[in-house]
Amino acid sequence: MQLPPAVHARLAGGPGAAEPLPVERSPKAGAAPFRFTARQVRFPREHEFFEDGDVQRHLYLQDVLTQVAGAPERPRVPEFTCQVAGCCQVFDALEDYEHHYHTLHRNVCSFCKRAFPSGHLLDIHILEWHDSLFQILSERQNMYQCLVEGCTEKFKTSKDRKDHLVRRHLYPADFRFDKPKKNMSPATPRATVQVSAEALGAEGEQVEGDAMEVCSEPAGERHTAGRRKLWSISRTL
Amino acid sequence: MWLRRQGCLRPAGCGVEELRRRRREREAALRKARREQQLISKRLLRDDAPEEGEGGCVAVILGQAEIQQFLQLAQRGTEEKERGRALVSLRRGLQHPETQQTFIWLEGSMRTLVGLLTSNQALLQLEAARCLHELSHSEQSAVAEACLPATSYLLTYLSGHSSDFIELCLYTLGNLIVESEAVRRQLLPQGIVPALAACVQSPHVTVLEALGYALSQLLQAKEAPEKIIPSVLGSTLPQHMLQLLQPGPKLNFGVAVEFAWCLHYITCSQVNNALLITHGALSTLGLLLLDLAGAVQRTEDAGLELLACPVLRCLSNLLTEAAVGAVGEQMQLRDERVVAALFILLQFFLQKQPSLLPEGLWLLNNLTANSPSFCTSLLSLDLIEPLLQLLPVSNVVSVLVLTVLCNVAEKGPAYCQHLWPGPLLCSLLGTLAFSDTEVVGQSLELLQLLFLYRPEAAQAFLQQSGLQALERHEKEAQLQDRVHALQQTALHR
Numbered sequence: 001m002q003l004p005p006a007v008h009a010r011l012a013g014g015p016g017a018a019e020p021l022p023v024e025r026s027p028k029a030g031a032a033p034f035r036f037t038a039r040q041v042r043f044p045r046e047h048e049f050f051e052d053g054d055v056q057r058h059l060y061l062q063d064v065l066t067q068v069a070g071a072p073e074r075p076r077v078p079e080f081t082c083q084v085a086g087c088c089q090v091f092d093a094l095e096d097y098e099h100h101y102h103t104l105h106r107n108v109c110s111f112c113k114r115a116f117p118s119g120h121l122l123d124i125h126i127l128e129w130h131d132s133l134f135q136i137l138s139e140r141q142n143m144y145q146c147l148v149e150g151c152t153e154k155f156k157t158s159k160d161r162k163d164h165l166v167r168r169h170l171y172p173a174d175f176r177f178d179k180p181k182k183n184m185s186p187a188t189p190r191a192t193v194q195v196s197a198e199a200l201g202a203e204g205e206q207v208e209g210d211a212m213e214v215c216s217e218p219a220g221e222r223h224t225a226g227r228r229k230l231w232s233i234s235r236t237l
Numbered sequence: 238m239w240l241r242r243q244g245c246l247r248p249a250g251c252g253v254e255e256l257r258r259r260r261r262e263r264e265a266a267l268r269k270a271r272r273e274q275q276l277i278s279k280r281l282l283r284d285d286a287p288e289e290g291e292g293g294c295v296a297v298i299l300g301q302a303e304i305q306q307f308l309q310l311a312q313r314g315t316e317e318k319e320r321g322r323a324l325v326s327l328r329r330g331l332q333h334p335e336t337q338q339t340f341i342w343l344e345g346s347m348r349t350l351v352g353l354l355t356s357n358q359a360l361l362q363l364e365a366a367r368c369l370h371e372l373s374h375s376e377q378s379a380v381a382e383a384c385l386p387a388t389s390y391l392l393t394y395l396s397g398h399s400s401d402f403i404e405l406c407l408y409t410l411g412n413l414i415v416e417s418e419a420v421r422r423q424l425l426p427q428g429i430v431p432a433l434a435a436c437v438q439s440p441h442v443t444v445l446e447a448l449g450y451a452l453s454q455l456l457q458a459k460e461a462p463e464k465i466i467p468s469v470l471g472s473t474l475p476q477h478m479l480q481l482l483q484p485g486p487k488l489n490f491g492v493a494v495e496f497a498w499c500l501h502y503i504t505c506s507q508v509n510n511a512l513l514i515t516h517g518a519l520s521t522l523g524l525l526l527l528d529l530a531g532a533v534q535r536t537e538d539a540g541l542e543l544l545a546c547p548v549l550r551c552l553s554n555l556l557t558e559a560a561v562g563a564v565g566e567q568m569q570l571r572d573e574r575v576v577a578a579l580f581i582l583l584q585f586f587l588q589k590q591p592s593l594l595p596e597g598l599w600l601l602n603n604l605t606a607n608s609p610s611f612c613t614s615l616l617s618l619d620l621i622e623p624l625l626q627l628l629p630v631s632n633v634v635s636v637l638v639l640t641v642l643c644n645v646a647e648k649g650p651a652y653c654q655h656l657w658p659g660p661l662l663c664s665l666l667g668t669l670a671f672s673d674t675e676v677v678g679q680s681l682e683l684l685q686l687l688f689l690y691r692p693e694a695a696q697a698f699l700q701q702s703g704l705q706a707l708e709r710h711e712k713e714a715q716l717q718d719r720v721h722a723l724q725q726t727a728l729h730r
Contacts, residue, residue: 001584001626004619010577011530017571018617020609024649029689033718036682038606038644041599042557045462045505046274049599052592053546054276055267057498060543061278061450062263095401100359102399115357118396149396150431150472170426171389176355 120149121177128158129181147171147178274459279374279412299330301339308349317360324353324364331371334380340372341383351387366405373412381416388413388424392432400441407436407444411451414458421458425465429455434472437481442489445481449495456502466508475503475513479521484528490544493525497547504554511558519570522552530578533585542590545582549596556603576604576614580623587627594630598637605644612645616655621645625664632673639668639679646686653690661687662697669706674715681719688726695727703727 030036043049082089082097084105091097107122108115111130116122124145127134137143142154144161148169155161158180165171165178270276299307307330310323330336340346353365369391372384391406410429413420433455436448452474455465469475478496482488500518504510529545556570579601586593604611615621624642628635642661645652665687668680688695707724710716 001587001623003580003584003623006618007577007580007620008534010618011527011534011574011581013574015572015574017610018573018614020613021616021651022649023609024651025647026649026689029647029686030682033722034682034685036643036647036679036686038647040557040603040606042507042554043505043599044507045502048272049595050505050550051268051271053550053596054271055264056543056546056590056592058267058276058278059260059264060494060540096360099363099399099402102397102402103359103362104357106398117394120396121393148428148431149435150428168426169389169428170423172386175389177393 116177121147147175276457277415279376279415297330297336298333299327299336299339301343304330304336304340304343304346308346311353311361311364312349317358320358321360321364324361324368328364328368328371331368334375334377337372337375337377337380341380347383347386351390354387355390363402363405366402366409370405370409370412373409373416378417381413382420384409384413385420385423388420389427392424392427392429395432395436400439400444403436403439404441404443404447407447407451411447411454414451415454418458418460421455421460421465424455425468430465430468430472430474434474434477437474437477442492445489446491446495449481449492449499453495453498453502456499461502462506462508466503466506469503470509470512475516479513479516479518482521482525484524488528490540494544494547497525497544497551501547501550504551507554510555514555514558518551519555522548522555523570523572523575526552526582527572527574527578530581533581542586542593545586546593546596549582549593549600553596553600553603556600570604571610573610573614573618576601576611576620577618579604580618580620583627584623587630591630594627594634595637598627598634598641601641602637602644605641609648612648612652615641615645616652621656622660625660628664628668632671632676635668635671635673635676636679639676639683643679643683643686646683646690650690653687653694657687657691657694657697662694662701666698666701666703666706669703669709674713677710677713677716678719681716681723684723685719685726688723699727 076092077094079090079092080097081087082091082100082105084101087105089100091100103117104115106115107117107119109122109125109130111126114125116125124147128144134143138156142156144155144158146153146155146161146164146169148165148171151169153164153168155164158178162173162175162178165175166173171178267276267278304327307323307327311320311327314320314323331340350365350368353361354369356362356365369384369387372380375381388410391410394406395403397403410424414424414429433448433452436444439445439448452469455461456469458465478500481492481496482500500513500522504513525548526545529541529548532541552570579597583594583597586597605615615624621642624638627638642656646656665680665684668676671677671680684698688698704724704727707720710720713720
């Protein structure tokens with residue numbers, strides 16, 4: 001198929017529509033026995049017109065196994081230690097460090113050192129666990145917000161919220177990022193190894209323990225990931 | 238920008254012929270699946286680099302005892318690296334369907350895996366997620382559905398920050414989504430749409446491609462038009478999708494492919510295309526089409542048809558919306574360069590992927606049907622002859638080419654003046670010799686228009702033995718009325 005050079009030149013040119021030639025239709029056009037009318041066509045999802053393109057799309061998806069090797073072999077670097085004060089983890093690949101940092105140091109509560117998978121959950125935690133104004137207000141209004149992003153429901157108690165999570169959002173009843181507040185001093189750090197052993201029971205059953213804990217840290221300098229407070233009352237250690 | 242990731246994993250010892258044969262087999266299987274409306278494909282993210290002298294990664298069948306051993310070691314080992322290695326061994330085993338079955342039927346195994354997935358040890362989390370990913374890729378429903386207890390966590394992790402981990406969670410979710418309606422009935426109330434909408438703002442290209450994949454699987458579901466697309470349209474996803482499709486230095490091919498397919502599944506469901514038009518979908522996709530044509534010209538064309546196909550489809554379907562007339566000038570598609578770009582792509586398809594010619598011509602029909610301006614462009618850019626060169630490709634293509642030509646001819650004498658004299662008449666004498674009724678029928682329609690608005694053409698037709706060409710079809714039920722009418726018209730000039 002040969003294209004005139006004007007076509008390539010036009011593509012390189014500026015935007016614009018052609019000035020249309022005058023339209024002049026005769027009533028005899030498309031009159032019986034003829035039937036042509038110019039009309040746009042649409043095809044619904046499952047139409048066989050799409051078969052070839054769909055098949056090519058799925059070949060591509062399946063092909064990715066043979067095309068994409070994921071990340072190239074991870075470049076090894078000289079061993080380095082996590083820079084966060086008190087963390088002793090050693091790495092020899094940057095990607096491993098990235099995940100470690102985001103898991104354990106990024107969304108950390110500056111009061112009790114618990115780490116959370118997202119800023120959203122951390123904010124909720126600080127509000128519910130470390131804010132005394134929250135407790136007062138929650139006696140009068142619904143303060144426990146739903147954990148699911150996009151759901152704006154709020155509840156009187158933590159239990160009500162859990163019921164909502166289970167019934168409305170089909171969350172597991174033992175969702176690990178929705179622990180009811182325990183009566184313990186937030187300043188007490190807990191050793192990692194100990195927690196792991198406690199948290200996992202004899203047959204791999206999960207005990208109601210705090211899922212996310214960080215490495216135990218020496219007293220004194222604490223790394224604060226500095227979350228902004230929603231209320232102006234602040235808690236000092 | 239247009240270069241795709243080139244990988245290096247190939248099954249060992251596979252020659253080119255063998256690969257071609259396998260591809261043909263897979264293609265046949267996919268066609269069959271599509272006809273039965275069971276088109277499911279899953280994407281596997283494996284980044285095994287062969288370790289220490291191993292020839293390749295062979296999936297090992299693990300028995301119950303071995304699985305239990307690895308799980309216990311992962312849970313209670315003293316050293317994190319040792320625990321991680323146990324999970325790596327488990328994952329290798331889970332590449333095999335038999336191990337998968339043994340695993341899901343082993344009591345407490347999924348519970349343990351989910352426990353590791355949510356543990357405070359980053360390495361274990363990652364390895365546990367990889368095991369889950371292997372399971373999600375299974376073709377057996379029971380295996381994929383056994384992963385359901387993990388979904389609330391996978392969704393929670395989408396708001397995290399570790400891009401590799403999020404990518405893995407997204408591909409896993411994408412595989413699970415496509416598995417069954419039961420899975421989607423859980424994921425939707427768990428908030429998958431808002432989670433994806435939040436995640437689409439990630440700056441990481443790998444995350445975006447994975448997200449596009451997961452979303453495309455969700456949108457492809459049978460119940461999507463009623464149950465999924467409305468909430469997707471109600472979220473911020475459409476704006477972000479269109480942003481990710483805008484041509485420019487930031488356009489990433491892999492990401493664009495996924496989101497173009499997402500957009501196709503939305504538009505062809507006809508739920509609320511007017512909304513997409515108000516977001517500027519037509520102009521974005523039009524500009525992308527120009528960009529694609531530019532890439533073809535620069536012969537950076539590896540895999541371009543994968544992106545061109547959904548773009549063509551979206552444009553064609555969106556053009557049919559009544560809303561098009563109601564939006565402002567800049568939201569519509571009037572740019573003549575679109576026609577130039579489309580022909581460059583048609584030429585490309587002819588060489589590389591002829592099965593896409595009908596889709597390109599469908600767009601051309603929708604552009605020209607109600608637009609004197611686009612019809613004029615076809616004439617002024619001298620595109621009639623190239624169009625005629627497509628006639629021999631197939632009957633479907635011929636009918637579409639003739640339809641587009643009818644779109645031009647029906648606009649009146651000023652247009653037909655440019656159609657004859659020219660190669661058109663000769664081509665029509667050729668198509669009259671086809672045996673396909675639809676091709677001949679469309680040729681007759683075009684002849685009627687031509688004779689009506691350009692009577693001299695009838696004369697030339699007679700001189701070139703047109704009557705004999707018509708006679709062949711005098712007995713054909715679907716054609717005879719029109720054949721006789723044309724014979725009368727030609728003879729009475």
